[in-house]
Amino acid sequence: MHRTDEVHPLRVAANRPDTLRVRLMIAMILAYLAMMAFVIYSARHPAPATIASITFSPAMIALASCMAFSVILTGLFVFMRHGD
Amino acid sequence: MMRKSRNGMSLLLAIAYTFGVSGSADSAQPEAQVRQADVSTILFFVVFAVLTLLISFWTARRATSSSEYLTAGSSISSGQNGLAIAGDYMSAGAFLGLSGAIYASGLDGMFLAASYLASWPIVLFLVAEPLRRLGKYSFADVLTHKLRERPVRILAGSSTLVIVSFYLVAQMVGAGELISLLFGIGYAPAIIMVGMLMIVFSTLGGMRAATWVQIIKAVLMIGGSCIIAVLVLVRFGFSMSDLFKTAVSNHPIGDRILDIRSFAQDGVATLSIGVGVLFGTAGLPHILMRFFTVSDERAARLSVFYATCLICLFFVMLFFIGYGSIALLRGDATYASASGALFGGNNLAPIHLARAVGGSILAGFISAVAFATILAVVSGLLIAGASSAANDLVVGLSGRQLTERTRLQISRISSVALGVLGILLGLACEGQNVAYLLALATAIAASANFPLLILAIYWDGLTTRGAVIGGTFGLISSVVLTAMGPTIWSKVLGLGPAIFPYDSPALFTLPLTLLVCWLVSITKAEPEGDWRLTEPSVARYVE
Numbered sequence: 022m023h024r025t026d027e028v029h030p031l032r033v034a035a036n037r038p039d040t041l042r043v044r045l046m047i048a049m050i051l052a053y054l055a056m057m058a059f060v061i062y063s064a065r066h067p068a069p070a071t072i073a074s075i076t077f078s079p080a081m082i083a084l085a086s087c088m089a090f091s092v093i094l095t096g097l098f099v100f101m102r103h104g105d
Numbered sequence: 106m107m108r109k110s111r112n113g114m115s116l117l118l119a120i121a122y123t124f125g126v127s128g129s130a131d132s133a134q135p136e137a138q139v140r141q142a143d144v145s146t147i148l149f150f151v152v153f154a155v156l157t158l159l160i161s162f163w164t165a166r167r168a169t170s171s172s173e174y175l176t177a178g179s180s181i182s183s184g185q186n187g188l189a190i191a192g193d194y195m196s197a198g199a200f201l202g203l204s205g206a207i208y209a210s211g212l213d214g215m216f217l218a219a220s221y222l223a224s225w226p227i228v229l230f231l232v233a234e235p236l237r238r239l240g241k242y243s244f245a246d247v248l249t250h251k252l253r254e255r256p257v258r259i260l261a262g263s264s265t266l267v268i269v270s271f272y273l274v275a276q277m278v279g280a281g282e283l284i285s286l287l288f289g290i291g292y293a294p295a296i297i298m299v300g301m302l303m304i305v306f307s308t309l310g311g312m313r314a315a316t317w318v319q320i321i322k323a324v325l326m327i328g329g330s331c332i333i334a335v336l337v338l339v340r341f342g343f344s345m346s347d348l349f350k351t352a353v354s355n356h357p358i359g360d361r362i363l364d365i366r367s368f369a370q371d372g373v374a375t376l377s378i379g380v381g382v383l384f385g386t387a388g389l390p391h392i393l394m395r396f397f398t399v400s401d402e403r404a405a406r407l408s409v410f411y412a413t414c415l416i417c418l419f420f421v422m423l424f425f426i427g428y429g430s431i432a433l434l435r436g437d438a439t440y441a442s443a444s445g446a447l448f449g450g451n452n453l454a455p456i457h458l459a460r461a462v463g464g465s466i467l468a469g470f471i472s473a474v475a476f477a478t479i480l481a482v483v484s485g486l487l488i489a490g491a492s493s494a495a496n497d498l499v500v501g502l503s504g505r506q507l508t509e510r511t512r513l514q515i516s517r518i519s520s521v522a523l524g525v526l527g528i529l530l531g532l533a534c535e536g537q538n539v540a541y542l543l544a545l546a547t548a549i550a551a552s553a554n555f556p557l558l559i560l561a562i563y564w565d566g567l568t569t570r571g572a573v574i575g576g577t578f579g580l581i582s583s584v585v586l587t588a589m590g591p592t593i594w595s596k597v598l599g600l601g602p603a604i605f606p607y608d609s610p611a612l613f614t615l616p617l618t619l620l621v622c623w624l625v626s627i628t629k630a631e632p633e634g635d636w637r638l639t640e641p642s643v644a645r646y647v648e
Contacts, residue, residue, distance in 0.1 A: 046230040050383075053223045057379055060216065064369030076346050078363035080212055084219045091222045092417050095229055099410040102403075 041101060045094050056087035145469030146287060153477045154302060160317050161310030171512035174311035175242050175492045176397040181316055183404040187411025190395050192319030193485060194221065194416050195326045197279060197478045198543075200423070205452035207427025208434070211362025214427060218420040220379055222413065224386035229409040232387050235562045236396040237405040242496040243489075244393045244554065248561045252631075253569040255501045260576045262497030264553045265390040267580070269490035270530075271542035271549075272391070273483060273523065277531030280479040286449050287456070287472045292535050299479065300528035307484040307491075308520045312398060315484040322477045327415065329471050330422035333455065336462035337429030348425075351432040357445065362431065374607050381611030385547040388554030391489035430454040433461050483527065487520045494519035544608055545587045552614035553579035560622055567622060568631040575622030579614055586610035 060080045077085075168174040181189070199218075206214030240246035245261035277296060284295035306314060341347040349363065356362045368375050386392060396405045434440045434447060440457040441447050447457055456475070460468035495515040500507060507515065557576050560567045587593060589604040 042230045046227065049223060049226045049230075053220070053379065053383065056219065057375060060365045061369040061372050061375065064365055076349065078212070080364045081215075084212070084215050084365075087219045088222050088417055088420065091226050092413050094226045095410050095413045098226070098229060099406050102406060 041098070045098055049091065049094050052087055052090045056083050059083045143465045143469050145466045146472045147469075149469045149473030150288065150476055153473050153480075156321070157302070157306055157314075157318050157477070157480060161306045161314040164311065164314040164317070165309040167313065168309070168311040169513075171495070171509055171516060172241070173313070174513055174516055175488065175495075176394070177311070177313040177316055179398060179400050181313075181398040183399060183407035184411055185316065185320055186395060186399050186404065186408035187415065188323045189316045189319040189398075190392070190408060190412035191415035191419070192323035192326070192478075192481060193392060193395070194412070195323055195419050195478065196482050197276075197283065197475050199419070200326065200330070200478065201283075201452040201455060201475060203420075203423050204426045204430060204455045204458075205447075205450070207424070208430040208447070208454040209451050210367060211356070211358070211431075212365050213367045215420070215424060216365050216368045216375075217378075217382065218423065220382040221386070222417055222420060224383050225409060225413045225416070227383060228387045228392075229406065229413075232393070232558055232562070233396055233405045233409050234402040236393060236558075237399065237402045239562075240393075240397055242397065242492050244390065244558055245493070245497045248557060248572065251561060251567070252572050255504055256569060256573045258497040258501030260573055260580075261554075261557075262493045262501055264549060264576065264580050265493035265497065266490055267584075268390055268546045268549055268554075269486050269493070269523070270526070271546040273486050273490070273527040274530045274534060275542045275546075276479060276483045276486065277527045278534050280476075280483070281531055281535065283479065284476060286453070287476070293532060296528055296531045296535075299483070300524060300531065302480060303483045303487065303527070304521055304524035306480065307487040307524065308517050312394070312488050315481065315488055316398060318477065318481045318484065322474065322481050323415065325470075325474045326478065327419055327422070329459075329467075329474055330419060330426060330455075332467065333459050333462060333471070334422045334425035334429070337425055337433065337458070340429075340433065340462065348428055348432055352428045355435040356431050362428075373612070374609070377607050377609045377612035380615060381544075381547050381551045381609045384555045384615060385551035385611065388550030388558065389547075390493060390550075390554070391485045394485070394489045394492065426455050426458060429462075430458045434458060437461070487523050487527075490523045491516040491519040494523075544592070545584065548583040548587050548609055548611050548614065549580060551611040552583035552618050556615060556618040556622060560619070566626050568626040568629065570629055570631075571622045571624075571626030574625045575618050578621045579618035582617065583610055583614045586614060 060083055063079050063083075167178075170178075172178055199221075203214045203218055206217075236244065236247060239250050243261065243265065245258050245265075248257045248261060277300065280299045281292045281296040284290065284299060285292045288295070290298075306318075338348070341351070352362060353360045368378070395408070399405050399408055430447075434454065434457055435445050440461065447453055449457075456468055456471050459471040495507065495512050499515055553576050556579060557572055560575075561572065586605045587608065587610055590608040590610070591603040591606070592608045594600050594603040594605075
């Protein structure tokens with residue numbers, strides 16, 4: 022082993038998150054919070070059994086939308102940064 | 106309110122316990138009936154065990170340097186890394202636990218799946234590229250490019266080893282109980298067998314072997330899940346309506362299985378779980394390690410995209426498997442008791458379902474894939490722990506930089522030591538509910554690692570003092586508040602009503618850690634000319 026006494030006066034400047042990155046991240050967090058708010062609301066105000074059909078429930082659709090949104094945002098970011 | 110919080114967390118921990126896939130919790134069952142391994146199960150298991158050992162021997166010839174051993178020489182392609190990351194997420198916990206949670210209470214299990222998936226864009230937007238650009242062996246590399254090396258490495262190494270140890274114990278206990286159930290052997294032999302395989306595998310092959318096993322496992326896991334899901338849909342003529350109708354009629358809570366109930370009872374508790382999962386992923390050491398195995402930032406970006414798609418596909422298959430289990434297994438005396446509890450525990454839902462729709466061969470295949478999953482995940486944990494021990498703790502404590510040879514030796518020794526520790530703790534924790542360790546690990550990752558990483562990357566004002574005090578605060582507060590929560594304080598320790606009402610403290614500890622880092626940093630400036638650059642890659646970036 023050798024001592025790590027090499028001292029550099031340089032300091033790496035902080036990265037500046039670009040606009041696209043910030044916007045997409047805020048969009049993801051908002052979408053997630055919206056999904057959470059919706060499932061909490063729908064659990065507290067369930068549809069009456071008589072009108073609830075046995076297909077995909079609103080909560081299922083909310084979860085699926087959030088999952089799809091995650092994939093779409095990730096893909097969008099990668100696609101837009103493809104040339105980097 | 107606390108009771109509501111407990112409902113949600115009980116489910117969370119039931120899902121998390123998934124890693125500790127025990128049948129004891131809810132097996133109403135003729136254990137002897139479960140403890141009989143099929144020939145096909147044993148055959149697939151032997152094939153996978155031999156295959157993993159062959160991979161480790163094959164890769165051992167190349168693992169002659171620390172960068173090859175710890176990061177596969179940064180030569181993994183984006184597609185391979187995407188599959189490996191997905192493999193890390195398709196753990197036995199996710200596969201068995203989420204399916205079991207849907208079987209037990211319906212859609213609640215999918216809430217965590219959506220949360221896990223939503224965490225990947227956060228990882229991509231905030232940490233994936235800077236990690237690849239600035240780091241080499243551990244996330245502490247990113248911190249040390251701007252902060253004093255020794256204190257930061259000691260802190261990062263400590264939190265990494267704590268997280269890895271908690272995960273390891275939970276995985277080992279789960280592995281012992283799952284293997285014991287699936288292959289009809291005792292708990293101790295199961296732990297020792299898994300532990301020995303894990304040590305040989307990770308010590309010899311390193312990250313390249315762990316990556317390839319994750320890739321193979323991910324393909325088999327996705328393939329197996331798709332086969333089960335399709336066979337379930339075939340039973341119902343590809344009619345979702347028929348599938349849901351049968352499931353609703355079979356389940357004692359009826360159409361409530363189509364909605365989220367437990368998680369929606371207490372908004373604050375749910376939000377805290379969500380914050381922990383959403384930001385915790387970006388602080389988990391064994392996940393962050395994956396970004397050092399690719400060549401550049403573009404590959405890191407692409408690998409997250411591939412992983413997100415694969416994980417999404419996997420969770421969709423789990424949805425069908427979960428509801429298929431309710432529709433086909435509940436009420437069938439071959440698989441479940443009169444109360445509806447599956448023989449061997451609800452976490453065995455996908456294995457029972459595989460047997461119901463595909464016979465013993467498919468069940469044997471799925472059982473063996475579950476075993477391979479555990480082996481792959483614990484190997485990745487060992488390598489992440491070994492990397493942190495060699496590059497963070499030893500360097501931080503000794504104040505000396507390591508030579509290539511010494512780094513490799515310390516990494517391998519650390520890997521063996523962690524493996525032995527995992528076996529011993531696994532044996533000591535037999536029969537214990539260790540799921541809270543996973544909640545704790547995620548809370549620490551979200552409260553200690555994530556804030557430091559984000560501030561180090563995006564804020565010039567962070568000082569070493571701010572990072573160390575803030576990180577220590579995040580580490581201690583997340584451990585203490587989790588310990589004072591309902592699960593550990595009341596259920597595990599039996600000390601009466603919980604002092605802190607929520608099991609996941611991330612909603613409070615994450616912003617508080619950010620605040621402490623900021624406050625301490627702005628009160629005293631960093632002394633000039635006191636930064637050490639430790640790795641050539643960082644020096645190149647700076648120049």
